[in-house]
Structures are given as C-alpha cells and as structure tokens.
Amino acid sequence: MPVYRMVKVIIQNSTDDILIASGSALLRGSWMPPAPxxxxxxxxxxxxxxxAHSELVGVGVEGYVRFxxxxxxxxxxxxxxxxxxxxxxxxxxxxxSPAPFNISYEVEDDEPAWEHSLILxxxxxxxxSV
Numbered sequence: 559m560p561v562y563r564m565v566k567v568i569i570q571n572s573t574d575d576i577l578i579a580s581g582s583a584l585l586r587g588s589w590m591p592p593a594p595x596x597x598x599x600x601x602x603x604x605x606x607x608x609x610a611h612s613e614l615v616g617v618g619v620e621g622y623v624r625f626x627x628x629x630x631x632x633x634x635x636x637x638x639x640x641x642x643x644x645x646x647x648x649x650x651x652x653x654x655s656p657a658p659f660n661i662s663y664e665v666e667d668d669e670p671a672w673e674h675s676l677i678l679x680x681x682x683x684x685x686x687s688v
Contacts (some may be wrong), residue, residue, distance in 0.1 A: 560613065560639075561611045561612070562611075562612050562613065562615060562617070562667050563587070563611065563612040563617070563619050563638050563640065564590075564609065564610070564611040564612075564619065564638075565587070565610050565611070565619045565621070565636050565638050565644075565657055566607065566609045566620055566675070567607065567608040567609070567612060567623070567625070567632065567634070567636065568605060568606075568607050568610075568640050569600055569605065569606045569607070569623075569634075570603065570604075570605045570646075571600040571602055571603065571606075572603060572605075572666065573602060574602050574603075575602060575627040575628055576599050576601055576602060576623040576624060576627065576630060577597070577600040577626075577627055577632075578596060578597060578599050578601065578622045578687070579597060579598045579599070579600075579623055579624065579625070580597070580625065580631075581596070581623070581624045581627055582594045582608070582618065582621065582623040582624070582648060583621060583622060584610050584619070584621040585621060585622075586612065586617055586618055586619055586620040586621075587610045587611055587612045587617070587618070587619035587638045588610060588611060588612070588613070589608075589609070589610050590610060590611055590624065593610055594623065599621040600625075608623065608646070612640075615640075616640050616685065618637065618638045618639040618640045619636075619637075619638045620625070620635075620636065620637040620638070620639075621635070621636060622634060622635040623638070627648050629650040630650050630651060630652035631648040631650070632649065632650050632651075633646075633647060633648065633649045634646075635647045635648070636677065664678035
C-alpha cells in the first residue's frame with residue numbers, strides 16, 4: 559500500500575542520563591518496524607529512531623512518547639495532519655527549577671506535502687514527516 563504521511567522521530571540523547579520510555583502510542587497511523595517496546599532505553603550520547611506512517615487517504619500521523627530520567631519526566635508529541643503543517647511539542651516535569659533540559663525546535667519542510675524535519679534539543683530529537 560502507498561504511504562501518504564510519515565513521521566520519523568530520531569531521538570539523540572545528548573545528556574549523561576539514560577532515557578527510559580515509560581510509554582508511547584499512536585493516535586493516528588501505524589508504527590513502522592521496529593515498533594517501540596515498553597521501557598526501551600536510550601543510553602547517554604546515543605540515538606534511537608521511531609517511525610510511523612499512514613496508508614489511508616485523508617489520515618495523518620499523530621503520536622507521543624514519554625521518557626523518564628533521574629532528573630525529569632518528558633513527553634514528546636507530534637501530529638502530521640493530512641492537511642496543514644507538522645505540529646509538535648514537548649513538556650518537562652521536574653522538581654528542579656528551571657528544568658534540567660533545554661528544548662528548542664527547528665523545522666525543515668522542503669516539500670510541504672511530503673517531508674518535514676523537526677529538531678528538538680533536550681536531548682536532541684529530530685522528526686521527519688511525510
């Protein structure tokens with residue numbers, strides 16, 4: 559089947575902490591192999607890739623992943639609607655003030671109907687979407 563929308567999340571853990579996934583889900587779309595497993599870990603200074611796609615006309619891709627570290631809880635979200643721009647966000651819950659991670663975003667969208675790139679620095683997260 560053809561793929562109409564795709565999101566590729568490249569998570570670069572540039573911290574000294576292990577990121578432990580406490581949950582992930584797709585609200586729209588399907589995971590592309592390998593699908594994330596509960597409690598997958600991203601070691602310090604390493605990378606992990608999540609990919610999801612939609613094979614249905616008129617349906618985008620939307621999902622999230624939650625991580626915990628020794629310093630904070632984080633939730634990363636993405637939404638690549640059928641029509642419109644890539645939406646994304648991140649929340650950090652931490653007893654420290656300010657939070658121990660900085661989050662910044664950069665979006666590349668050379669072909670708006672096909673591919674987008676989102677770069678979050680918290681650790682660093684890159685989202686490519688189609």
